[in-house]
Amino acid sequence: MTDIVIIGGGPAGISAALTAMHRGKSALIVSSAPEDSALWKAEHVDNYPGFHNATGAELLTALTEHARASGAGIVRGHALSVLPMGESFGVSVGADFVEGRAVIIACGLSRAKPFPGEAEFLGRGVSYCATCDGMLYRGRRVAVVGLAADAPEEAEYLRQIGCEVEYFDAKRARKYEIRGAERVSALLADGVEYPADCVFVLRPGVAPDALLPGLETDGGAIRTADDMSTNIPGVFAAGDCAGAPYQVAKAAGEGNTAALSASKYIENKFRKED
Numbered sequence: 001m002t003d004i005v006i007i008g009g010g011p012a013g014i015s016a017a018l019t020a021m022h023r024g025k026s027a028l029i030v031s032s033a034p035e036d037s038a039l040w041k042a043e044h045v046d047n048y049p050g051f052h053n054a055t056g057a058e059l060l061t062a063l064t065e066h067a068r069a070s071g072a073g074i075v076r077g078h079a080l081s082v083l084p085m086g087e088s089f090g091v092s093v094g095a096d097f098v099e100g101r102a103v104i105i106a107c108g109l110s111r112a113k114p115f116p117g118e119a120e121f122l123g124r125g126v127s128y129c130a131t132c133d134g135m136l137y138r139g140r141r142v143a144v145v146g147l148a149a150d151a152p153e154e155a156e157y158l159r160q161i162g163c164e165v166e167y168f169d170a171k172r173a174r175k176y177e178i179r180g181a182e183r184v185s186a187l188l189a190d191g192v193e194y195p196a197d198c199v200f201v202l203r204p205g206v207a208p209d210a211l212l213p214g215l216e217t218d219g220g221a222i223r224t225a226d227d228m229s230t231n232i233p234g235v236f237a238a239g240d241c242a243g244a245p246y247q248v249a250k251a252a253g254e255g256n257t258a259a260l261s262a263s264k265y266i267e268n269k270f271r272k273e274d
């Protein structure tokens with residue numbers, strides 16, 4: 001059991017982890033690959049204090065090393081859902097599960113809209129996790145839509161366990177639709193139909209309200225109070241996922257506030273219940 005599970009290893013999540021550790025709380029960051037962070041894509045960042053004329057990748061590497069050196073745990077993987085469990089929260093990470101007394105969502109901006117058919121066939125031939133569901137499709141045809149940095153590795157894993165993989169990325173197709181009747185039967189990619197028993201949609205993240213049903217959002221941004229709390233007690237949000245301006249300094253500041261608030265939440269809740 002970790003005190004605070006932080007979803008997202010960009011500047012908001014790393015800042016939250018550092019502050020949590022300074023407040024004597026254990027912190028576990030669950031994050032997809034650094035290349036999936038908005039910051040990694042910035043060629044030039046010159047408005048974050050202390051980093052003159054850095055690339056986004058340099059800045060994120062320095063922040064990540066700081067978090068590791070301070071003792072924060074970092075799990076590379078995609079958080080697929082957050083489950084309130086009474087006293088704590090469970091976060092499913094691929095086929096694994098981690099547990100925290102509080103959660104900070106710092107998952108960045110989610111621009112992805114689900115493909116037509118994706119929600120309809122979820123669990124009936126649409127999967128977000130090769131490790132969780134790959135074995136079910138050994139010897140069968142699967143399509144992989146690879147939108148995350150680690151998607152080629154996941155597709156290779158599916159090949160190794162015996163799936164017949166058709167791989168798609170942004171170079172191969174832009175528009176997708178998932179088709180079927182009771183279950184998935186095909187992926188339509190740029191108008192061409194590919195038969196498939198399962199479509200693995202491998203994105204870097206999940207929209208916040210899909211991650212945690214009942215989480216209030218406003219225009220796609222998680223609704224937060226000044227202390228970065230959300231409408232769900234014990235769940236906090238920080239950074240781009242909590243709204244504009246989309247800037248590193250704002251993300252880091254909100255990560256700091258969210259961690260202070262999450263620490264206070266844990267101290268109050270668990271002291272009262274002792």
Ligand SMILES: Cc1cc2nc3c(=O)[nH]c(=O)nc-3n(C[C@H](O)[C@H](O)[C@H](O)COP(=O)(O)OP(=O)(O)OC[C@H]3O[C@@H](n4cnc5c(N)ncnc54)[C@H](O)[C@@H]3O)c2cc1C
Binds near residue numbers: 206
């Ligand atoms: C091209 C470009 C240039 C930019 N230039 C500047 C600039 O010059 N100055 C400036 O201040 N800002 C700039 N920005 C904006 C800045 O990068 C963002 O505001 C900042 O990175 C937001 O930090 P964050 O931690 O909220 O999100 P992110 O940096 O996006 O980090 C979120 C992380 O969480 C991961 N994640 C999401 N969902 C999940 C999940 N379900 N499970 C596991 N991991 C998940 C994501 O993949 C990502 O790695 C730029 C952005 C871009 C795209």
